[in-house]
Amino acid sequence: MKNLLIATTALVATAGVAAADISVSGDGRMGLVYNSQDTLLSGDSNIKISSRLRIGFSASGETDNGLSFGGFIRADNAGFNFDGGGGVNGRAGSVFISGSFGKLSMGDVDGAAKAAVGQVSGIGYTNLSDINEITYLNSGTDLNGDGSDDTLYPTPSALYEYAAGSTVFYVGIGQIGTQIGTVSLPGGGFAVGEVGQSYSVGAKWSNDNGLTISGGYEATNDVAGTGDASDWVLGAQWTNGTWGVKGIYLQGEWAGFGDVRQYAVSGDWTTGATTVTAFVTRKELEDFDLDTTSFGLGAAYDLGGGATLAGGIASVTPLAGDDYTVGDLGVKFNF
Amino acid sequence: MKNLLIATTALVATAGVAAADISVSGDGRMGLVYNSQDTLLSGDSNIKISSRLRIGFSASGETDNGLSFGGFIRADNAGFNFDGGGGVNGRAGSVFISGSFGKLSMGDVDGAAKAAVGQVSGIGYTNLSDINEITYLNSGTDLNGDGSDDTLYPTPSALYEYAAGSTVFYVGIGQIGTQIGTVSLPGGGFAVGEVGQSYSVGAKWSNDNGLTISGGYEATNDVAGTGDASDWVLGAQWTNGTWGVKGIYLQGEWAGFGDVRQYAVSGDWTTGATTVTAFVTRKELEDFDLDTTSFGLGAAYDLGGGATLAGGIASVTPLAGDDYTVGDLGVKFNF
């Protein structure tokens, strides 16, 4: 739940004054996580205490001619993080301006393909390291939680969105120039050097019966001097409020990885305050003869007031090493 | 003083809506600190300008069935700090859930012994580097102000509290597994490698005449492969509003340190807006034939509105090196 600060001017408001606001929100979680390979957690234990608290700020305003503008940044992303990225240089958080022309965002924004297609449902109170998620080329995904993106998508980047009827169109462009990055995958990851221009397009169509069809294309040129990378992705989602299913298929060729195929499917079933979720996510890097598969089952119970009891268990076949099982059980909060 | 943000929903409140809130608070201080050994401050000066400003966020909510939940994190602790700890991974700040079953907290929480017994009173507007405080094994104490704990207590840790009449019981458990840590003591410190399981228990009993008796036991297994560490601690406190005294005794055996004994006593005398405080704190590490003693005298004058004028002077016999005198004089603020 977001909390609205009352602007000073609002307290002495006169007609016609456009007020800029900042609202403060937050999220937290606490519980236990499990990993069958104890070396993946700390020391020789399979169980770990895992908690966190994050605070975020949403800024918003309106120009005299009716354009909206604003942005969002978390307190933990505000300054420089380990790799020099943060809200102060646009490598975390984002700002936007919007109007009848659409919405233009800059900062740590997603590429157009990810913005259109998204991810399948995850499980657990920690989302289990996001193992349900496919890896987009231009995702701006902060996989390791250090506040800046880990993928080939150099930030600050820009995302343009335009809604026409039941369809939303997306166009994205990565930082013009180059940047060091890392592609993270379950059980491994690939460091990449400089990359060239990144760009992406996407579209999402929804109807009144709960059906959403989406797709996108994304590319990054000159990946570490080894060539280009590109992929296309399709998504389909349907929900009737009780049942929901979502599927994603991504196929492309990434310089340094060869042919890349990723599949993800999730299903959600909600009854009362309880939602049960299952997913399967598979990633194939054919030239390396490497693939990783994760599948999991979880449940969440809405405690009300912003608190949710959630747990999940999943099996992971990583890029390297033995299969392992992960799970968690805890409470997550929205403030 | 805490400042309550008005939740958006509160502005449009309907009966029965449980609202989550975030309040913003802060503390600051400004003044001069003195050290008789100029090499302990910057350059060849015995006097240093010392100021700071910190902002904190308290989150709170309530579930439909009446459980309370929330947390606290400071802005400067929100992201990753020097050693990789921060609010985003539960190594700074904390979250909690509470109800008739008691209160369970996770994050950078104290061990049960410290939570029950606490510390004696400190002096000065900067608290003079906390030289009044004893060092708990499982304290989660941020001695160097880098936002994560310096002691053997691996975070995120968990603390459970339960109040039964005039007695509060505490049970603590450190991060399950291992973690690199450092034990800081005045004039020195000891780096430790991996540690095993940490746990602690404590209790605090108070009566209506201002008397509080407290005690605790804490242990950490497998300290850097050299053995276990454990101690017990007793505390007694009495106040009648004008006079207050507190005493703490800790005794144990810490792997790598041998027998450990710590004593601390403080007295407070309040008249009008003025409080005068004195303390003596002594720490003995017998196997190393090392000990450190600090004693000090200070006064604080409540300026009202959240501001306090405070100063203190103390003598320190450090673990290594010559005795030195420290002092400060300045103003501290609560927002």
Add this chain to the structure above:
Amino acid sequence: MKNLLIATTALVATAGVAAADISVSGDGRMGLVYNSQDTLLSGDSNIKISSRLRIGFSASGETDNGLSFGGFIRADNAGFNFDGGGGVNGRAGSVFISGSFGKLSMGDVDGAAKAAVGQVSGIGYTNLSDINEITYLNSGTDLNGDGSDDTLYPTPSALYEYAAGSTVFYVGIGQIGTQIGTVSLPGGGFAVGEVGQSYSVGAKWSNDNGLTISGGYEATNDVAGTGDASDWVLGAQWTNGTWGVKGIYLQGEWAGFGDVRQYAVSGDWTTGATTVTAFVTRKELEDFDLDTTSFGLGAAYDLGGGATLAGGIASVTPLAGDDYTVGDLGVKFNF
């Protein structure tokens, strides 16, 4: 625009209660920056996406006898930054106390000469790396945006201000002792080692016809063991609401730099919501036979509600290397 949090006590306010408050504000920007030397931006591109979002906290309170106190810190400056400076140790942000005696501030505050004379107008939505600004010896300037100052002025420092009629007097003192620092100049910079005492004085006089005359003197002793550094600076400013001009001249001798001369002039012309600005800034380090000149032209259009459309273009003759042209075009926001 600042946003006032309603203090808890204000909600239950009783007469005579002095309440401490924290208000949240922010600024953001988004657009494109240009550099004719592509190697100065990322990769082989002359154009770069540049955005950011920053959140700030203003704390304020009042003592029972009517003294005001408070402070300001940005979220990105709250914790430790790259060089160990941050709001928690007074090397970023600041706190103050004020009354009829004047105002005393501590933290990352300006020296007295800079506080009195300031800078000429800059251009563009990013201020083009502050190339309009002269470099003060005791400026506490965060030239590289890492949250702590880059110049010879060790922080936390102190600044005292006193207004007598139409004149404001300033006295500043740097951290007593030493500190490693760096002097940054366009196209280069000089690392300095330990410095001794820094101090500064300044004054600013204004009349009712828009004229302001200002001046200051500042000195730092024992700069990296090579000697002392000092300079004096004069400023003059005039505005009638439509036209504004400002000029600054600084002359001194800086150990390790020799004779230093800096000149800056800017002019502003405002019509309706549009302001056009031009500046010339020149810095001469005579002993090194080095100088740098920047001149630029920009325009800003006030969109209302805290948003401004701004752009600028400037030519830079750096200390080393070829001349280059920089420019930007974007939107900046105040929340």
